[in-house]
Amino acid sequence: MAERVRLIDVAREAGTSVSTVSRALNGSDLISPEVVAHVRAVAGQLGYRADKRAQEFKLGRPLTVGVTVPDLTNPFFSEVLKGLNAAARAGGYRLLIGESSEDPAEELRLVDELVDYSGALVLCSSRLTRAGLEKALAQPVPVVCINRTVKNAGVVAIDYRAASRLLLEHLTGLGHRRVLYVGGPATSWSDGERRRTLRRTARALDVTLDEVDGGWSGNHGYDAGPTVLHSRATAVITFNDLVGIGLLSWMYDNGVEVPSELSVASYDDIPIAAYSRPPLTSLRNERAKLGELAWEQLTKRLGGADWPAPDLLTPELVVRASTGPARRRARIRAS
Amino acid sequence: MAERVRLIDVAREAGTSVSTVSRALNGSDLISPEVVAHVRAVAGQLGYRADKRAQEFKLGRPLTVGVTVPDLTNPFFSEVLKGLNAAARAGGYRLLIGESSEDPAEELRLVDELVDYSGALVLCSSRLTRAGLEKALAQPVPVVCINRTVKNAGVVAIDYRAASRLLLEHLTGLGHRRVLYVGGPATSWSDGERRRTLRRTARALDVTLDEVDGGWSGNHGYDAGPTVLHSRATAVITFNDLVGIGLLSWMYDNGVEVPSELSVASYDDIPIAAYSRPPLTSLRNERAKLGELAWEQLTKRLGGADWPAPDLLTPELVVRASTGPARRRARIRAS
DNA sequence: TCCTTGAGTGCAAACGATTGCAACCGATCG
DNA sequence: CGATCGGTTGCAATCGTTTGCACTCAAGGA
Incomplete structure (x- = not known):
């Protein structure tokens, strides 16, 4: 000292x-x-x-990039941060991280604050309303959105269209004709994209798609158990792996065999998904790469260029034991 | 713009x-x-x-606190960050986060860099060597260590002594007399503490304690499977839940019934631990609170006071289905 | 020898905010 | 009526660094 x-x-x-x-x-x-x-x-x-x-x-130039994430404890965001952090550090920049707790109002406040300290902003899975987003983009610094498409900003996102197709084709290939989607947070753009692309693909593949609301955590998945059981679907797609793992747990606790009675698949493929019981079929995406690409877009823009075209990352389906052939008979309902 | x-x-x-x-x-x-x-x-x-x-x-006063964590994607650290972030923000400070990738040299570099931008430093589960730590403490800013005790700095830590006692007493209560500890990263102070306190308590309770090296991820746990199986222990304690879940997965894949053939318990109780198969017995600790307490120590110190006494957080044992009575007969070994 | 040249160096002005100090005001008091 | 005083306001210095510009000095050419 x-x-x-x-x-x-x-x-x-x-x-x-x-x-x-x-x-x-x-x-x-x-x-x-x-x-x-x-x-x-x-x-x-x-x-x-x-x-x-x-x-x-x-x-006069701040060597700091501000980042907002909805939830620091969500593995998806952690890994994006990891990639972004590494790339930014290599470029001589540091990360100023803000957590919005999934709250759009808080996120707006955060943006407002971070912009004072940062030479650039990265909004990770922004929960902002359209109006809020406009406001954020009006800031005097370049903004990149991860997993949210928008004009006049950098965009890096998962290709949910391809993702949903991979999932549904896998399920139809196993004979499933009725699929239930357990959704995510209402304010999540990516949940909207998942729903939109699933619907569209389901129509194309002649699959019946039901939807229920859910959330982002294991609890949400566990709580969705009864609803799922009473639906007529033979396969379930969950918003993310945490929800999927929670759902698997409920099924186990209530004697529903996966995948013989019900198949479960999910988005993201976080590391722990390989170790759930049964291991979860999921869509692997390069989350760290999302962060790296965001940084790339930012450097280009900071270098004076216009925003490059959106980067779309195509995920890869990792088939594990949680999905299997569709059962034939109607499921015996629990009381 | x-x-x-x-x-x-x-x-x-x-x-x-x-x-x-x-x-x-x-x-x-x-x-x-x-x-x-x-x-x-x-x-x-x-x-x-x-x-x-x-x-x-x-x-002249930087309203930023620099934080280092070994791994952003580890749920333990995410939650600590969450708590620290919330507290610091409430106090008008922002977080500058650095990730050391579990590498002591990188952590030292990080400290060296963060100190230039921050009015205070929080080292989360520092992997620094003793010498490195001394160097970090010589910086002209106050430093708080989370999960590592050291002089001339703030200290907030889990009470591993109490933790280990809770775990071992639970296991001996179930009749286990031989326990295997699957360890964490070699550079982890908290792994050292877990070992030290386990040994000590094992001696007091007249339990035989074996130890093997492991790591911090699901993979490490899965890979430890064969070693665990061939040991003579009836119960296993893993470094953390990720390792525990990985180990459970290997046991399942290899037909070892948990808990009837082998009990598994762990430290940390991350949210997903409740949804593993079987659900994992684990030590719940208030990780977010660790972050909050670190901030509290920091504010006191920044206010001119001396470092307060270390804050020790006592975890709570959450008993789930992965632990049960010790089996009597010697386990049949897999070939 | 004197002037030009250019490399090496120092002076001082910025950057955008905060703040001690002096100046100013009208009102009040002696 | 002049001195004083309290309440406002502006001037200018300051934080630690970078950088345009002017300057010095030695070497080389005329």
């Missing part, structure tokens, strides 16, 4: 001026090598560290 | 000086109410937003 060493201290000690020290430390070419060496030595010895605040202030 | 409005612009428009505007906006009491109202109005109309960089630079 010693006193801060400033440029002027180094200058005094080295017997030169602050400008010389600054230039020496920043590798300017109009300074003699000996002086550079000397100054570097003195600076090192004194333990000089540039005041980043003053530096960024003077230079 | 309009031009920034500065204080001087507001002053010009309002027909006063910058000092007046600054004072009006910051609620100084030596300024007339009418002027305040007028300035506020003009500022609002012009859409003025203080340049936080300049502000913090001038004021």
